[in-house]
Amino acid sequence: MTTLIAKSRFRHTLRASAALAAILTANHAFAEEPTTRLSTIVVEGDGSQARGPVKGYVAKKSAAGSKADTLIKEIPQSVSVVGRAELDDRGVVNKIDEALRYTAGVAAEPFGTDPDTDWLYIRGFDATQTGMFFDGLNLFSYGFGGFQIDPFALERVDVLKGPASVLYGGGNAGGIVDLVRKRPTDQLVL
Known part of the structure; x- marks a missing residue:
């Protein structure tokens, strides 16, 4: 029995030594190769992205x-955009439905001001639970439990009017609201 255990330990030690030797040999081979330096690649955008800031209104x-x-103008449906400048000028500081008060086809706050729910109807269909998206991803709401996003954290609010289930999955026929968050910039803001 002891010879069997001793042979087993010897095999494991032999395997471990062979593996260590292979690793050391591989590292030594990599150290001898010359280093390749790649040129710097600079990627710049023109700032007119569809999810970026709106210049003006x-x-x-x-x-x-x-x-x-x-x-x-190339989108086959009606799209309204409320940008950051418009949100700031109108003094929208509390809720998303306040941001969409003057958007055509959207009935915001149909039950009056409500501090804990964004009530929205787009073209007569309730978009409160099935039509709210954040950066293109669905904000699931069930019953009276929904998400509330602070308008200060948004760059723009896009409203797509009409059915959008081909792009966004099951939803209502009225349309969707896509909340686009602010992105970091390379400029220092004081």
């Missing part, structure tokens, strides 16, 4: 109707 592009950087 009129957005030129949106990702709500195609999930791609598309001109609004």
Whole structure:
């Protein structure tokens, strides 16, 4: 029995030594190869992304109707965009339904002001539970439990009017609201 255990230990030691030798040999081989230096690649955007900031009040592009950087005039559905400048100028500081008060086809706050729920109807259909998206991802709401996003954290609010289940999955026929969050910039804000 002892010779069997001793042979087993010897085999494990032999395997471990062979593995260590292979690793050391491989590391030695890598150390001898010359180092390749790659040139620097600089990637710059033009700042007109569909999920980026809106310059002024009129957005030129949106990702709500195609999930791609598309001109609004090329989207086959009606799209309204409320940008950061408009949110700041109107003093929207509390809720999303306040941001959409003046958006065509959207009935915001149909039951009056409510501090804990964003009530939205798009083209007559309730979008409170089935039509809210955050950066293109569904904000699931059940019953009276829903998400509330602070408008200060948003760059823009895109409203896609009409059925959008082909792009976003099951939803209502009225449309969706896509909340686009702020992205970090390379400029220092004081």
